[in-house]
Amino acid sequence: MxxxxxxxxxxxxxxxxxxxxxxxxxxxxxxxxxxxxxxxxxxxxxxxxxxxxxxxxxxxxxxxxxxxxxxxxxxxxxxxxxxxxxxxxxxxxxxxxxxxxxxxxxxxxxxxxxxxxxxxxxxxxxxxxxxxxxxxxxxxxxxxxxxxxxxxxxxxxxxxxxxxxxxxxxxxxxxxxxxxxxxxxxxxxxxxxxxxxxxxxxxxxxxxxxxxxxxxxxxxxxxxxxxxxxxxxxxxxxxxxxxxxxxxxxxDHWLANARHANTMASNLIAGIQKSKKAQLAWDSQSNEVFVYLPTDLAAKLETAGAAFHEWPENTLAEEDKPQDGFGLYRLVCSYRTTDQDVDQFLDFLKD
Ligand SMILES: Cc1ncc(COP(=O)(O)O)c(C=O)c1O
The missing domain is CATH 3.40.640.10 (Type I PLP-dependent aspartate aminotransferase-like (Major domain))
Structure with missing residues (x-):
């Protein structure tokens, strides 16, 4: 992940x-x-x-x-x-x-x-x-x-x-x-x-x-x-x-790589939208996804080996700041991201 x-x-x-x-x-x-x-x-x-x-x-x-x-x-x-x-x-x-x-x-x-x-x-x-x-x-x-x-x-x-x-x-x-x-x-x-x-x-x-x-x-x-x-x-x-x-x-290797990364990001977005635990922060038009996660869930994901970064709150507009108990996290997909990476991550967002 x-x-x-x-x-x-x-x-x-x-x-x-x-x-x-x-x-x-x-x-x-x-x-x-x-x-x-x-x-x-x-x-x-x-x-x-x-x-x-x-x-x-x-x-x-x-x-x-x-x-x-x-x-x-x-x-x-x-x-x-x-x-x-x-x-x-x-x-x-x-x-x-x-x-x-x-x-x-x-x-x-x-x-x-x-x-x-x-x-x-x-x-x-x-x-x-x-x-x-x-x-x-x-x-x-x-x-x-x-x-x-x-x-x-x-x-x-x-x-x-x-x-x-x-x-x-x-x-x-x-x-x-x-x-x-x-x-x-x-x-x-x-x-x-x-x-x-x-x-x-x-x-x-x-x-x-x-x-x-x-x-x-x-x-x-x-x-x-x-x-x-x-x-x-x-x-x-x-x-x-x-x-x-x-x-x-x-x-056209470069285009195939980019399409793959974007598709993986879209799959993450689709899973996040179905989740009751996570919320999509805003729509993405590339390979980067921004998501609000409960901080304890983010910690659990990290313990399970997921690598991702928390986005600094002080850079955000008031309306984009996470609620108490949540953080804003950035998930970046690449040409190498697999369906398995995405599914494994999304499993943590299920009820
Ligand atoms: C928007 C943007 N521009 C430029 C770069 C290039 O940075 P680097 O000098 O690390 O190749 C990056 C890398 O993170 C980036 O995200």
């Missing part, structure tokens, strides 16, 4: 096979290898556009380095107050952008709304030097609460971004989970809706350590190569990052 994080699952077999397949012999270093070119082209095919693609090892690097391209002196990035870039990256986006602030805004279930952005516009008005200058909006897709922005919602964010000449960034650590849930194309969920740059995650969905920064607005990413090298993310054996993407994309 491993629901602590999708990061807890090892790398999937097709990705391990791809690493082994591309291990033979010699190949030019630092991304000069044919496989890196091939994968870059594969990204262009998948996104149906001539984007620039740079591979890195972590989501934090992808986010921090891409945002550094959009921010200037006194810069700020509008994001949700619970966004990974703001609370879970140890200041890397601020550090690598020479001090741009991750400007946290309100929004239910980790989703920004046009009103949240309008509040941001009031908090950092244009032309007031003391407040600095907003440079970007960052959306997590899927969000930290398992919700997802619809294409229309992304378009609305893009309109607001354009109205103030801000870049639109997408933190796609769980891009595939949101994509299969929305049932749209990668192009529709990104550049066609106005996204300028994307942190494309693969690690949570079966890779070993592979993320990519995708620039649809190539002008924004023109210095990225230098930023990546300076931050220590230009691998000498880049072909192994590319190899992971080779396994990831082959036969």
């Amino acid at each position: 491993f629901f602590a994080s999708d990061n807890w699952a090892g790398a999937s077999q097709p990705i391990m096979d791809a690493l082994a397949r591309h291990n033979d012999g010699y190949s030019p270093a630092y991304g000069g290898d044919p496989l890196t070119d091939q994968i870059t082209q594969k990204f262009r095919d998948i996104f149906e556009t001539d984007c620039d693609v740079w591979m890195v090892a972590t989501g934090t690097a992808a986010n921090a380095l891409s945002l550094s391209c959009a921010t200037g002196p006194g810069g700020a990035v509008f994001c949700h107050k619970e966004a990974h870039i703001r609370v879970d990256e140890c200041g890397a986006p601020e550090f690598l952008s020479s001090g741009a602030r991750m400007w946290g805004l309100e929004g239910r279930h980790c989703k920004l709304t046009p009103d949240s952005i309008k509040n941001g516009f009031e908090e950092i008005p244009q032309g007031v030097v003391h407040h600095g200058m907003a440079n970007a909006i960052s959306l997590s897709q899927a969000t930290e609460a398992g919700t997802a922005y619809s294409v229309k919602e992304i378009e609305a964010m893009s309109d607001l971004a354009k109205s103030r000449e801000l870049a639109l960034h997408m933190d796609g650590a769980r891009f595939a989970n949101a994509l299969v849930s929305l049932d749209c194309t990668p192009a529709e969920m990104t550049w066609k809706a106005g996204v300028d740059m994307l942190s494309f995650g693969a690690t949570k969905n079966g890779a070993w350590a592979a993320e990519a920064v995708v620039f649809f607005n190539k002008q924004l990413g023109k210095n990225f190569e230098y930023r990546r090298k300076r931050a220590g993310h230009l691998f000498s054996k880049m072909r192994f990052a590319a190899a992971q993407f080779d396994g990831y994309f082959k036969d």
Whole structure:
């Protein structure tokens, strides 16, 4: 019953096979290898556009380095107050952008709304030097609460971004989970809706350590190569990052993995909805489920070997806080979650 994080699952077999397949012999270093070119082209095919693609090892690097391209002196990035870039990256986006602030805004279930952005516009008005200058909006897709922005919602964010000449960034650590849930194309969920740059995650969905920064607005990413090298993310054996993407994309493995994780999450949701002991906190459009459980039941589950995290109450809106005797818990499914994991967990929620 491993629901602590999708990061807890090892790398999937097709990705391990791809690493082994591309291990033979010699190949030019630092991304000069044919496989890196091939994968870059594969990204262009998948996104149906001539984007620039740079591979890195972590989501934090992808986010921090891409945002550094959009921010200037006194810069700020509008994001949700619970966004990974703001609370879970140890200041890397601020550090690598020479001090741009991750400007946290309100929004239910980790989703920004046009009103949240309008509040941001009031908090950092244009032309007031003391407040600095907003440079970007960052959306997590899927969000930290398992919700997802619809294409229309992304378009609305893009309109607001354009109205103030801000870049639109997408933190796609769980891009595939949101994509299969929305049932749209990668192009529709990104550049066609106005996204300028994307942190494309693969690690949570079966890779070993592979993320990519995708620039649809190539002008924004023109210095990225230098930023990546300076931050220590230009691998000498880049072909192994590319190899992971080779396994990831082959036969749509990435989509199958995400569908599986989302299905497991839907099965958990269905079981929780039937339970009299537990209550679904809010609906999910990805592989993360949030549930209220009596704290003694949560302890029992943990003793039985279930791994999951309690969600900090102080981050929640008043209406989402658990009742006395209950806690809010996050259950994350992955490509490796089994029916047995789900059934075993749900057995504890039965009368
Ligand atoms: C929303 C989100 N963005 C980015 C990341 C990437 O983090 P890492 O640097 O650990 O790969 C994570 C990982 O938990 C995440 O949940």
